[in-house]
Every structure is written in C-alpha cells, then in structure tokens.
Amino acid sequence: MILRIRSRDGMERVTVPDLSTATVATLCSLIESHLGVPAAVQTLSLDHNLLLPSKAQSPALDPATPLSSLPIAHGSIVYLSYPADLRRAAAAPAPPPFTPAGSFGRHKMTIDDLIARQVRVARQESPHCDAASFDRDAAHAFQLYVADTLAFAVKRAGFLYGHVDQASHSVAIDFVYEPPQQGSEDAAALFRDPDEEALVEAIASGLGMRRVGFIFTQAVGRKAGTAEYTMSGREVLQAAEMQAEGGIPEWVTAVVKLDVAEDGAADVHFEAFQMSDICVRLFKEGWFVTEFGEDDDPRVSRMKKDVVVGVKDTREVDNDFFLVPVKISDHQGPLSSSFPIENRITRVTLKALKNHLDRTKHLPFKQSSVPEGYQLLIESLAAAS
Structure with a gap:
C-alpha cells in the first residue's frame, strides 16, 4: 500500500509492504529510510492542521497504533512535521571525489554511452488533448x-x-x-x-x-x-x-x-x-x-x-x-447548482437546502435534488448531527 506523506517540504510517497502487521512506528522507520527524517524527530498526524503555522494542537499518532486500525487506505495522506531545515542540511552535497586523469579512457565509455545517458528537454509541438x-x-x-x-x-x-x-x-x-x-x-x-x-x-x-x-x-x-x-x-x-x-x-x-x-x-x-x-x-x-x-x-x-x-x-x-x-x-453543460460550494469560506447550512427545494418544488424530486443536492445533503445532515 502506498501512503502519501505531506510535509512543509512537499508531497512524497512511501510504500508499506504489509498493512496488517505495520504500526505507526513501522511507518516512522520507513520514512526515516526513504526520506532521511530521523524517527525520533517525526510527528505524524491525520490532521492537516499539523502543518499550519498556528499553534493549534493536532492529535499525534501513537507509535504503537496499528495502521490497520486507522482510517487510511491506498493513497491516503499522512501529515509529517519535523524541525525546519532538517532535510535541507542533510541534503547538502558532498564535494566530488578526486578523479585521476585518464579515468575516462580506463572506463572505455563511448560516445553512444554518453548520448544514451543524456536527458534532453525540448518543446513538445503537439498536445495529446486538442x-x-x-x-x-x-x-x-x-x-x-x-x-x-x-x-x-x-x-x-x-x-x-x-x-x-x-x-x-x-x-x-x-x-x-x-x-x-x-x-x-x-x-x-x-x-x-x-x-x-x-x-x-x-x-x-x-x-x-x-x-x-x-x-x-x-x-x-x-x-x-x-x-x-x-x-x-x-x-x-x-x-x-x-x-x-x-x-x-x-x-x-x-x-x-x-x-x-x-x-x-x-x-x-x-x-x-x-x-x-x-x-x-x-x-x-x-x-x-x-x-x-x-x-x-x-x-x-x-x-x-x-x-x-x-x-x-x-x-x-x-x-x-x-x-x-x-x-x-x-x-452550456447539463448541470446547474445554486448551493454554496463546499470547502469555501461560506458555510453550507440546512437553510440553503430548504431554499433550493423551495425553488425547485415544481420539478420531479430526482431532477430537483440529484445530483445537485447530493453533496449539500450529506454535509448538511452531518453538520446537523
């Protein structure tokens, strides 16, 4: 199973071989071996607030917790926090080793070998989508x-x-x-x-x-x-x-x-x-x-x-x-919607659902509420509960 690890330095991927036996500590070890972040300084959470600059506390995952007991699946995001500039310092390049003259000839590298190792970047003239x-x-x-x-x-x-x-x-x-x-x-x-x-x-x-x-x-x-x-x-x-x-x-x-x-x-x-x-x-x-x-x-x-x-x-x-x-x-597509759009500053409320149903009461229920109202209905009922 692949998990996406989101940190302040970007998004990376870690493969967990066996979810049934793996724990949060196992994931920490995999992150240390693949991403170079020591397990001792890692803080893992399923809450994205872990990465925000505010001081709001996010629940950290217990190292002993089995991964199979967490609400994660293939492709899920786990948020990772660690001290600033830790990976930048670790990634500083070491000076190149001294190579004596004539080593090129001893390796017998040909011009074809050099060309094969090159990656060329050029403009692509035609898109795959017209x-x-x-x-x-x-x-x-x-x-x-x-x-x-x-x-x-x-x-x-x-x-x-x-x-x-x-x-x-x-x-x-x-x-x-x-x-x-x-x-x-x-x-x-x-x-x-x-x-x-x-x-x-x-x-x-x-x-x-x-x-x-x-x-x-x-x-x-x-x-x-x-x-x-x-x-x-x-x-x-x-x-x-x-x-x-x-x-x-x-x-x-x-x-x-x-x-x-x-x-x-x-x-x-x-x-x-x-x-x-x-x-x-x-x-x-x-x-x-x-x-x-x-x-x-x-x-x-x-x-x-x-x-x-x-x-x-x-x-x-x-x-x-x-x-x-x-x-x-x-x-002009087939869909229309008058609902507040999710994940914006404007909060979705039950009143918005009522207003929509009032406006579309002359239409058959399927046409007036699905799929236009499907997402709002889920969110409104969740908020009400």
Missing part, C-alpha cells in the same frame, strides 16, 4: 469566488470533472471540485481527504463523468521581480504531479489569472495547457528539486542532475519548455 471546453456556469462560479471573495490575493485550486471524447482527443469540463486547501500568493497547499474524494468520484461516475484535469488561479501578488512568466516552478511541479496522477493522455491543466491593463481595467483570463511528456517523465523519476527558496527564480524549474537543453548541459530549465498549449472554448 481542445478543452468549459461549462460556462462552472467556470464562472470558480472565478467569481476568487475575484469577489479572495480578490485574487491568494491561489485557489481544484479538480476538473467531465467527459473525454476519444475520437476528437478533447475534453468537456462540466464541474469543478475544490478540495480543502490553504492558499498563499505563491502556492496552494491541498489537504486532500480520501473519503471526500471518494464521494466526489462516486457522484461523477453516476453522472457518466470522470476527473479530467486540474485548475488553479494565480495571485496578483505572486513573485514577479524578474519578468513575466506563464507558470512558476512551484506551479509546474504541482501540475506535473497532478497529470502523472490523472492517468489519461487528455489530462489538462487550466490557469486562471487577472490581467490589469494600463488604464486600470481588469479582465479574468482562462488558459489551458498540458505538461509535456518529458516533464511528467522527469517528475515520475524524481528529477525535480522540490524545495523552494525566497531567492529562487520562478521562471525556471531546478533539476537534481544535468539535462540537455539545446546544446547546453544545465540544471535550470525554462518552464515554458514544459508547457504545451491547448485550445480552449466554452459550452
């Missing part, structure tokens, strides 16, 4: 919250659900699911809940839909001092992770940003991309540097080893090399 179409209401509801409530001051993200047209190699996006998250100017940390995502997947499946992409906004105060750029290194890393997890060739990443003209007029723009094949491959193979500093150039992604860009060996790749533009359009 077009992405957004439901107007879903797109409007997402950007309206970011514009009116958040004022584009922090990032917001979500997953796109809809249909894949295999014949035309296109996707139609009909609704957006926004998981629990904490946004800042430069990052959107997702506190993903497997149980909640399972409900969303069940509803989508009942509608004949599936997850087809990822969407995020860019804050107006994001780090810019160098020049304009389409995606930052953090955004490329997160988008590559989501596309690798998505598992379909047509997966799309949508970017929503606010453009302000010289006269002060502001327009909200949607753009769609796919991360290139080489980008997803480099992510899966662990080439990306996943830690970011204040002085890092947001226009580039840093690699752990040299790659070839053009004719030059480098560890910094312009993010534009990883982006493959996708044509974007809109449509």
